[in-house]
Amino acid sequence: MAHADSDIPNFRYSSALAQDIELRWQHYWDSHGSFEAPNPAGPLGDRAAVAGRERMFVLDMFPYPSGAGLHVGHPLGFIGTDVFSRYKRMAGYNVCYTMGFDAFGLPAEQYAVQTGQHPAITTAANIANMRRQLARLGLSHDKRRSIETTDPQYYRWTQWIFLQIFNSWYDTSANNGVGSARPIAELISAFEDGSRATPDGRAWSSLSKGEQRSVVDDHRLAYVSEAPVNWCPGLGTVVANEEVTADGRSERGNFPVFKRNMRQWMMRITAYADRLIDDLELLDWTDAIKTMQRNWIGRSEGARVRFASAAGDIEVFTTRPDTLFGATFMVLAPEHPFVALLTTADQADAVAEYQSVAKAKKDIDRQDATREKTGVFTGSFATNPVNGQQIPVWIADYVLMGYGTGAIMAVPCGDHRDFEFARQFGLSIPAIQQPPASWFAERNIAESLDTSTWPEAFVGDAVYVQSANADGLELNGLSSVTEGKRLANEWLQARDRGHGTVNFRLRDWLFSRQRYWGEPFPIVYDELGPIGLPDSSLPVLLPETESFSPRTFDANDEFSNPESPLDRLDWWTDIDIDLGEGTRSYHRDTNVMPNWAGSCWYELRYLDPTNTDVLVDKEVEQYWMGPQGDGHPGGVDLYVGGVEHAVLHLLYSRFWHKVLFDLGHVSSKEPFHRLFNQGMILAAAFKDERDVYVDAASVQEAGGQFTFEGKPVTREWGKMGKSLKNAVSPDEMYEAYGADTLRLYEMSTGPMDASRPWETRDVVGMHRFLQRIWRNLVDEETGELRLGAAADIDTVRLLHRTINDVRADMDDLHFNTAIAKMIELNNALTKLGACPHDLAESLVLMIAPLCPHIAEELWSKLGHTDSLTNTPFPVADPALLVSENTELPVQVNGKFRSRIVVPTDATDDQVRAAALADDKVIAALAGATPKKIIVVPGRTVNIVA
Template identity: 85%
Template sequence: MARADSDTPPFRYSSTLAQDIELRWQDWWDQHHTFEAPNPSGPLGDPAAVAGREKMFVLDMFPYPSGAGLHVGHPLGFIGTDVYSRFKRMAGYNVCYSMGFDAFGLPAEQYAVQTGQHPAITTAANIANMRRQLRRLGLSHDQRRSISTTDPEYYRWTQWIFLQVFNSWYDTAADNGAGRARPITELVAALDSGERPTPDGRPWSALSTAEQRTVVDDHRLAYVSEAPVNWCPGLGTVVANEEVTNDGRSDRGNFPVFKRNMRQWMMRITAYADRLIDDLDLLDWTDAIKAMQRNWIGRSEGARVRFATNAGDIEVFTTRADTLFGATFVVLAPEHPLVTTLTVPAQSGAVADYQRAAAAKKDIDRQDATREKTGVFTGSYATNPVNGAQVPVWIADYVLMGYGTGAIMAVPCGDQRDFEFARQFALDIPAIQQPPASWFADRGIEPSLDTSTWPEAFSGDATYVQSANDDGLDLDGVTSVAEGKQRTHDWLVTHDRGHGTVNFKLRDWLFSRQRYWGEPFPIVYDEFGPVALPDTALPVLLPETESFSPRTFDADDEFSNPESPLDRLDWWTDVEIDLGDGPRTYHRDTNVMPQWAGSCWYELRYLDPTNDQALVDKDVEQYWMGPKGDGHPGGVDLYVGGVEHAVLHLLYSRFWHKVLFDLGHVSSKEPYYRLFNQGMILAAAFKDSRELYVDATAVQERDGKFFYQDQPVRREWGKMGKSLKNAVSPDEMYDAYGADTLRLYEMSTGPMDASRPWETRDVVGMYRFLQRVWRNFVDEETGELRLGATADTDTLRLLHRTIADVRADMDELHFNTAIAKLIELNNALTKRGACPSDVAEPLVLMIAPLCPHVAEELWRKLGHADSLTHTPFPVADPALLLSDTVEMPVQVNGKFRSRIVVSTSASDDVVRAAALADDKVINALGGATPKKVIVVPGRTVNIVA
């Protein structure tokens, strides 16, 4: 690689020179507080510096300080946001750009357990290492705003937000039915005054303390409940639905997860389901991410319908109430509470066997759609509300207790699952719609209402048949599903057999973890249940202990029970405090919060990191994140990160932000206005004959084949990292080329949103570019500035064309094409021998966001004493973007044959004549007479012969 040696000119841009320049400027920036962004008020406030500038809040997804350190795949997004931030500063913006560390959580704890050191120590060391690596990249972070979730001054406010959530309830009637979180004290006041009835109608004062506490606790947005949760013995903790992969394992560690009833903290995110979906429309996110969120929340509009039985009504959820006339049986989930009472003695053995078998099955096995349908008849019947038909009640495991009401009406002619079930058990399949002729034709059968000829169920718009009763509901002849639904919903309401409703897949968020390395809950328990600690008791410090390892279990030991490490600390768990009615002994909550808690609001703390009165000052939040006019939700101006957080962090964070909005703590409705998903850096990984990964750096390529220690190995592409043994450290790149080259390389290999393979051998291209730039400015023998005379018109035109293009590309995050245009400009200067004096400054300013160190050094050589950080980015002169002449391609019959140079102001006729007079055109025409000549001014001429 590039090493300065005796033959190398002394002042060439070598890796040692790059290193010298970079380290010097990194110190200079620190010493001069170059990247500190003023707030409008408060400790970081400087109103005069804020005035007259637009603001820009640029954010990277919260990084996790891993013990392994960074590899070159990590900073792709960081470099992108840095280039953008630097560009925006030069474009006159006040840019808030910082980075903190999401340092609580499982990996830090596991790393600590592995190394036998306390997680506080390993975490601090990891953060220090990561800060060093990031600083070496030249990222222009405002260091004053950097925080760590593990810092008590930070998690004090995480706990404070938890208490805000705990001390709130969701008033579904507020804001004209949109709903809004309100302080729990307002609920108590309404219950007390009688404005809201108590659940059983007694006056509030007649309820015992225990009853009152239960009523209130049932309304809280953070609540303790006994419910089916995901128990992961391999991790020794419960985990959220979002952390379970679709094959029923933990996304961290890939351990089996079991559904178990346990007492755990939940967050009532379902209260926000509608707003979380609806407000996606206000955001500048990709459709893919929006679709993933919509999918996860899973809103479906339908109806609840009651089927009468002698054991009481069975309520079903359906999205197709219009098909009620085709409902020939009802299916309950095996766990449905009515199953026992509905089962007749003759069937009780079979039903109990089936329930046992279903319970033993993991969710993942039950959800295999390709499995043959199974089920058992309970022996009872239910009454179809629209036609009074007595329909059999079955239980089957294709109906899930966790969705809707755990019971369905089966319409075998219109639902494929019900169709298969009916075929399996020889149940009636009456047709209620006449499918169109094309439907039959596509399946190669004759049109018929005899469903025994149908290969599958029909769903969609079609004329209803056999769908009328004597009680005012008649769908026969109706042709659209929408109208069928509407009429049926109206009828159900009128006859009190059901109503339209909306159902969600989203479940409440399981919020407690039985681990050590997380935020303690600011909660104690008395004889009635959980009690919030006052704000003055915050932060509740994570207790010091050497026994931080969780109790872990055999990964398959489903019936083990979680044991929180904090539970072992008797000295900590029992605490005497005065919560207003004298000193009493309470028991602390021994769970910790999930890792997502700290990342739910970190962007707010960047804004006001030292505030000890509030999580963020209202004016400061309004300035950086407030809505920009009607219909704008507010939020971070640019948020860059990977797609892997589509439903975890981004959903939880939006939820917390909306609670804070409802309670008046922030002015923005949404935390992240514009989300940009950057690609991943992939790298070649190599497997040997045993299918084990080998060290990728030691693999040799010969004739297109790959060898490791002379044994053939197979190449594949994967995410760069330790597990594939293909990580490349940025330190290696700094040594060989310097940070500016690494930055340029990462930005040049493709658009920001594309994943791209890492190729170490390609990096040299950007190094050569910087060497050429340097050489155009600096004499390699003497180190003296060597600029040429002023530029000729052609060069000036090229310069201004480049300025216009680079500006536009930078704005659009198209850094790869911006770099290409800068290379073209520089190559043109190289051909002319030296950099013209009047091109030098604009060129330096244009490369500055991309490779800031070498740009600062050249800027200094050009005679400027200060950093170029806030120097205006060049603006193209419109006059120089126009030219006197233009070269136009000429097509004959759509094939390009020649090009002509004409005056920019030439009329179409002049252009046409010039094209027809061109030798190559005449040749191509071969004597034929042109039938038509199309002139696209400034673009092309097409001659049709």
């Protein structure tokens, strides 16, 4: 940091000085454990240090350690949570704030396969690099609490939670009908003592051992089943519904995904569907995310109705049982098992052909709503239960096997799809509701119940017509759909033709992957099925092997079969162990858990990372995450992360947390009480004439035109990253300005929840601000403090207004406006020429959460010997927030014409008089008599003439 050869003062706040200060203070914080937060009990316990302090659990969505390293877009949220954590510490809170790494999963494994390096090695190297880059930002993490999901001491508990889920069932009658997970042992006892009937009604003791096992396994919250799953040959594994994009490809790698029946592990998340929707009410999340979760879970109320047919009852799900009188045909999904039974000989060829065409289509093609309706008649009929009518049964690919029952009753007059289908194939469309006159008027047609004149189906509340039978169901004249549904459901239920029910879009969670880099299942098999290993055998270590590459296939080879890498390891898969029947051989489960497993519960482990007895001590969990008063669900006080996890991580982790809550392991109903979605940092990306991205850093701008190596390029805005060649490394910013400037810049460019473009040339503004603060307090030539005498009253008032505003902004995560106000204060100090000591201290404490290194350095220059980490944040004196006189703008007829200065405590009449006496007001009135004068105290005066 020698400036001997230049004329820059030796103690100017330059990038070199900033780096010197930053590294020194980072070392100080590390060596003093400045950010270690005490627990109320356990290994990190310090009861005395906890006493009398409110808790604050601040959490970032932990990062995935990729090989590419960080760019300046990554730490936006981390800086925000750090500023907030530091502010809350100074406001007296006990703050739990740390960071771990989500390190199992496909990206690390794909990278390992590409490089030939074992994923354990590349993952460790990536984590080390990421820790280094993050450390340089000066984040105030409690480093004792950091975890890595790949650490056996961590995934031991991931496996333990899996076993808890495996060893539980969902008792829908528990907790006043809300339902609750309960230990599977309680289910077995209930079967044994007869208090719960077996599925087929036989006595439990008369079931064979295999039958008993199978009955119990069918109830588990984690279970193996043969079901349609998403098979991704390009990845060599199955993936969850949530990991398949809208166009039928894998979110990772963008490979085609095929629906195939396979035996896989599932998690019974659907048991929690209602609670996952209902408890959203308890959360401080944005409506956008809540809506996304509600849509994903997709709750719809309706009824199951059975239509008699030659193949037996065809069960359908409908949200409109009140429209049964309008059901004039049925449609089965082409894959429906009844199709074979219902198809008549003369329709056999047409049906077979349609089925094979449908099968060849990907889901994405079948789900294109704009496509013309296609379908084939099976040749058979079914009986409409409300009127005995024989209605034709068709198959069509707009009915999906995966939703509801894979069969629908078609009500063409009241459903757009059924209407189109009926028109297409000339099926009858009787009206069962009288649409209002406005409906006809909007469509420019005459009012008529002759649907051949209708351009489309009518959907909504309207009077029912032609909706009655001789058997007591009478809807005619009713106009309430709610009431119609209720009557229809009652009628169906009474005659055992159906019942009201709730259907969900949410499917059970496909939990197994045929890959290497994940948590092994703590499961072995005997000839009857899966057996959970005892807790004492945890962790089940991921076996060491150089043969970690998954067997992948041609991405389009739909009929290939997954092969787990672990399956190749005979020495590992075959195990001799005593599970209560004496030592014998078992075969291990060779799947691994999905990426999401480790992130489903990591916030709990942060609380008690070294506990070897339980995943988290109950008292510790209660302290950091327990409910805060009536109706509060408990959970992390502030969770910050990107919106991209709206339905994956955030749904899965809520589910796991609720299971742990039901089983009594945690006191919080929900893991994340307040969720905040930070925006993304966008950056300009440039394409040349071949549409290829060019290195954004080398693009020149002149007069609004962009060129790369002399050739014109076009600009677009996108997410910062390698693929757009527009990444800016934080290392460059540390070098040019230091970490405090980078932190301040990122916080100043906009509100936390907004995405904003990165502009390297703008960063200097925040560097100049820090230079000016420094220069106001420190002599640039000598490095000594240069402070002045007491400030005038206006400056003191400005200080207290600033303190007041900054506190409010910090509490609301409005860091950009907090910064603006501190810049204003500092600019006022610059004009003052010299800063008094007490004012300097207040300013330094206020900037400390945002730019902690320079603040610590100035704090120590101000004569303090220890860190300001826990020094109280300045408090405004209410008496100094008001001044004697107030300037008020005066409007005449709504236009601002003048300003008057009045005593702050002036009465409305005094303000009125002052306004009317003002020269400009008199001129604006031009002799007119005021009709009305509105005084808004402290704000404005409006004279209406």
